[in-house]
Every structure is written in structure tokens, then in C-alpha cells.
Amino acid sequence: MSKVLITIDGKGFLADSEKTVLEVARENHIYIPTLCNLEGIKPQGSCRICTCMIDGRMMTACTTPVNNGMVVVTKTDELDKLRSKIVELLFAEGNHFCPACERSGNCELQALAYLYKIMVPEFDYIFPNRDVDATHPKLILDHNRCILCKRCIRRKKEAENPTWFVFENRGNHVKINFDHELTADMDDEMAQKAMDTCPVGAIIRKEKGYDVPIGRRKYDLHPIGSDIEGKE
């Protein structure tokens, strides 16, 4: 693996040429907010929140491989503003009633809203009419909370042959779905994995929930990104 020299936020770093900007930033304790990204699954820049200025252009850090001499700016007031607009859009687009949500306190979307100190979105709430599918023995799929990041679809699929999770339709009608027949024998561990892949409360395990008390949930204790920045 060859090495390249890149500049992130004014500092120089030696990086593996095969890595993405996001990976290199993370290794060096620079937090770039993400939603559709999850370590270990193939990135697909769909939430657009990790957009940075890369060589002067807006590009997603999760999909852009590093290049020798590349100059990256991960954080400016304007970038933060744009990112917070995306978070707001997601709240306006779906139906998020956090107090009743199993993922509250452990939800990446909610944590980003806290990070950006979002009070009321400047957007119209759409209040779409979306379904909850609780017909599967192990999982509940709550489309109201789905942010369409496709993490469940892109998750590495050793066990999933053929494909379990998919995207349907297009435009503002897109939604995720999964094959109930193929997943009928899913064990608890797999169900937990499916739930953990979801950044929000759209994929929820049945029969078990709310097991971490308020005050001790993941983002109750540390704001999102603090683990990467290393300043607990």
C-alpha cells in the first residue's frame, strides 16, 4: 500500500492511498459527521452530511479516496450550517416522536440534532402517511423513522444470499423493505445486528427494548463524535 500526503484542516497527514478521506480523518481523531456511513460496509454517499471542501469542491468524505497533495477542509461555519439543514430535512421528512422511540438517546439522527442545537426546523413538517410493519417474528420496521440511508441494504451480506434488504420505488416514495420469507428463521443475534446497523429507530427488535435507562444511553453520556475526537 503506497502512502500519500494530505492536508486536513491545515495539518499534514501521511495516509494509505487506498483509504477514503473519512477513514483517514477518523484515524487522526478528526470527526466528520456521518449518517449513512458505517464502518465495515461499502460507503455510498447518500445522506451527504459528510460533505467537506475537498480541493475546493464540495465532496463527500466517505466516498472520496485520498490523493497525494489533497487539501481537505472538514469544518467551517458554513459546512456546519449546511449539514444541520440536512438533519432538519430528515426530521421534517419523516415522523419522529423521540420520547416514544426505543432508540432515543442511542440514535444518530437525534444525536446530530443535539450536536447542531436544532430547536425547530425551518422546514414544513410533511407528516407523511407511513406504515409500521410488525408482521415479522423478530423485527419491526417503522417507516416513520427511516432516513433511507441504506445501511441495512449495504451491510455485508455473508449470510444474506440472496439479498434480504432492498430499496423500493424512487423519488420521495422510496422505502426500504426486506424479504420476510428468507428472514423467517433469523436468530436473535442476527436481529440484533440488523437493529444495530440502523442509525435510527426504523429497525427495531421485537420482545426486547428500553433496556438502558435514561441517563445512561449512548449519547446521554457523550455527544456524537466525541469518541473519535478523543475528548471524552
Added chain:
Amino acid sequence: MSEKQFQTPNRSHDGCGCGCSCDNSNIDAILAKYNNDRGRLMDILIELQDSEGCVGEEAIAKIAEVFNMSRVDVVQTLSFYHFFSQKYRGKYTVYLNDSAVAEMMGRDEIAKAFEEEVGCKFGSVNEDGNIGLFSTSCIGMNDQEPSAIINQRVFTKLTKEKVAKIVKGMKNGDDVEDLIGTDVQSNILLQGPILTKDTELGDAIRKAISMSPEEVIEEVKQSNLRGRGGAGFPTALKWRFCRNADGEKHYVFCNADEGEPGTFKDRVILTERPQLLFAGMTIAGYAIGSDEGILYLRYEYKFMEAQLKEVLQQLRDKNLLGKNITGKEGFDFDIRIQFGGGAYVCGEESALLESAEGKRGEPRDRPPFPVVKGYMQQPTAVNNVETFCSVAKIMHKGAKWYRSLGTLDSTGSKLVSVSGDCQRPGIYEIEWGFTVQDVLNLVGAKDVQAVQVGGPSGKCIAPNEFNRKLAYEDLATGGSIIVINNDRDLLNDIVLNFLDFFIEESCGSCVPCRAMTVQYKRKIEKILAGKGVKKDIDQMLSWEKVMHMNRCGLGQSACNPVISTIQNFRELYNSKLQKEEYVSQFDLAAAIKESCETAGRIPNLGGNHE
């Protein structure tokens, strides 16, 4: 032609499991026709939809079984495209265009006529399952609207009388061929260097292969040719990247998705000059080292299939396609047609490749670019129909000749498709550098309020800019010019229609593209309802930057209808706004009235509330 080109399929609609009743007896044959190749899923879905009127549960299960896919995975592709449906769409399926120009030309009245004659609403199938009525985005007939596609065949300039005849024929079970005569017009109203027929069959190819591939690329470079699909990327540079990229195989793709509303020049080339296009693709094959070309043709143009296949066969017969072309040892090249399924975004080159691979037409992340990893992950050059035609002419008549046309930065000519409020809508091949006013004079446009240059993703300009030049360095255009006169309500007839188009056509991946377009629509509706305030305008302008975060050109330009009209028609917006800076939509006094009455309280609202 003795046999009818457009027969009405015997959609028996029996037991397919979609709640309808078709029989799917032909599915094995269709799968076998495509060698049970997963990559040809689009073709399989098209044939099923066309023959059965739906792709029902049973068909989905069968495809899933043969390809070792899950059923939901088949639906994943199927549900992406307009023209595929899990629900039965009738023995005859009417797709009525709903583009802005169709609306301007009286689409609503035609839609009403269809609904009355057929006896069902748009978006549904009539009771006996005979006729389905559906809307669709621009079908490339803006110069002859209102128009509709019925079982692949296009019917233009619809009137109430024509609709009555068509519906009568459908109720009677007539072949689509016999409903009424179709009259898709080419309307070439100005010929330039590309459309002028001065290149004999084979001239351009022979010239090209008398040179080395590098020399061909160099000649194209000398011509300064830039892509005609909209982005204007230098063609020679694209080909060089592609030629130099490593791969097991290289591909040439022609982008004939032509989905930008108001563009129909590729349709005219495909019907009038297909030989020139295929020559250009063959030359590209020679230049980049490819033996396979694929013409990705939008489903809306399915009516051309027979003619195009005939032309391809003629070229093979003349050894202008196939093995050892024109006797040149080792130069093999052939072309096949790949149809789309109805999706504007598939015009974006990486989405086009995804679609051609039988998947959802979602644009890819870049890098890697298609020239490095394209179709089937192999180096692929994607070019527009007109670009290939230009290449053929450049080969035949030389780069120097080509450079003498147009402007310094924009050499050559451009086919523009003009439609809307003008006397002579149609195709005009102009040299780059013509002004908007020049074009308006050509087409006979009077009393013009605005001109939409480059379709919804382009710009809406006001008369004070009509002296601007059509050129990459000034007003770039992929070819769509829509004239809008003073009688039109710009916000309602144009901006809102375009926003609906983008909302409908977004692939749905990127958050701003999927969700912000809806927010823009809400704002325009608010302003049209007389409830807008200045802050709404400021917000819409501030959202433009968020739209630039989108992955592909669709999302990046989806706010253009709003932004360019705010910039160029600010007065129009201002005239619709309320005078106050901020008007609350929430009436506190009304909201608490009942509870106050119950509690016997007089609220102190501290303001000017009653």
C-alpha cells in the same frame, strides 16, 4: 411493411397473482431469449410488461428463482421505473405526457376527454380492465403536444375528436396500429452541418480507420468538440482516458435517454439520421479499442425499434458493422439496443450504466468515473447522440472545417429543440453563438415573457438577457428551449410543474434531492396562495447551497427553476408576497379560545390579538 408494427398484445390477464388474472405462459420463453442472464433484467421486465400489462407476483417469483435473487430484489429494480408495474395496467395503456409544454398546449382538456370516454381516472384502469390511463414525464414530443404513448405507439397533437376515435377503437379491440394514423413529425426547420446530408454511408468510418486510433482522437481534439448531452466535457479527452484505462473489454455507450423536458433533437436524429449516429459510435469504438456499442434508448422511443434494427442490419450487410469492418483486419464492432424503463435520471451517465446492468438507475459515486470503471466495471465511453453525429462529420470533413463553425470556445453547431409559445416549434440546427433573440426570431415568438434555456435543470431568463449567446461560455444548453409568453403564470405553469418533475424523477438517494424539492414546492404553493412573505424568498435562496451537496446533476440543479426565476423575475414574486416581513400562520387567540371559554378566563395575549 405487410405485418403491422404495432399489434395489440393478447394480454390475457389471467392468474399472475397481482390481483389480476394474466397467465405468464411466456415467461420461460422470455427468460430463455436472454439466456437467463441477470444483466438483461431490464429487457425481461420490458417484455413481460408489454406482453402482460404487468409484472405480477408469479413472474417476480419466477425471475427470482432463475436468477437466485430474492423477490424483493426483483421489485427493487422493477419499482424504480415508470413503465413497469406490479399492478395490471390494462390491455391498452395510455401514458399522457404531463410536461409543462403539454400543459400549455391543453393537456388538461385532453386528460378530461380520456377520463370521460374511458370511464376511469388517471392512475387507474377501467372496470373491464381494457384501458388504463396514466401520466408520464416528457416523452420528447414537445413540438407536437398534447401527446400520449399507447402500447409503445405515439399519438401527437391530440384533440378531443382524436381521443374519442382512439377510445372507440380501443373499446372495439382494434390494433393500436389502426386506432388513428400517427404522425410523429420531425419538424426539422433549419439544417446545419450535422443534419445536412453530405456524408455518404461509410465515408466517415473509412476515413477514421485509415488513421490510427490515436490520430482519430487527435483529430477530434483538434475540432474542440465538447459533449452535447449537457455537461460539455471535451470528447477527445474522455476517449483518451477511456482508451488508456485497463480493462478486459471497453464499451461505447450512446446516451439516448433524452429525458430533459423540452428536448427532442435526439429523437429526430434517431429517426432521420441513424446511420450518422451509428458511424459515430463505430468510430468511437475504433478510437477507444472497443468491439461493443450499446445504444441506451429511452422506453418512450420504443416505436423506433423496428426501424433502428433494420438500419443496423443494413450496416452489417454492408460490412460497416460486424467483423473486419470495411475489410480492416481485426476491427470488429457491433451495436445493440438497450431500452430503459422510464426514468429521467437514467440520462445521468452512471445511472444509465446501472440501469443497463439491470439495476435501479441510481447514479454512482465518483470517482471512479465510467471511463475507468463503467459498464460491468469496464472502461466505458458514454456520449450523447448528437456528439457521435458530430464526430462522424468531423471525421469526414476534418477538424479544421469544424473549427470554422461556432465560436472559439464552442465550435460547431448545436441542434436545439424549440417548443412552447411560438409559431414554428421544431428542430433548429444553429451555430453556437446565436443569441436567444436570434432563435426567437427564427421560431416566430412574440410577446415573450421568459425563455427556459436547457430545460428544467437549465435557466429561466427574462427579456433583458435575450441578447445572451448560446454557447458553453455563456448560456450552455443540452438543446431544450421553451418559449413562455406573457399570458402564462410563470410560477404556477412552469416553476411548479418543473418542481413536480424533479420530485418525481429524483432517484431518492440523496437527502436534499429527495426532501428539499418537496420543501421548495411547499414554498411556491404558499406564495401562490398569497401567504408568502419575504423571508420565504430568502430561505429558498439560502437552500441552493444545500442542493449543491447532492450527488448528481439532477439534485444539484433541481432548485434552478426557483432560483433562476427569483433572480430574473423578482418583481413577479414580490407582487405575490404579503407586505409584512413576517406573518405568523398560527392564530394563538383562535387556538385557545375554546379552552379559555371553558375555564372562564380572558387570556392576556399581550399583543394586537382580539
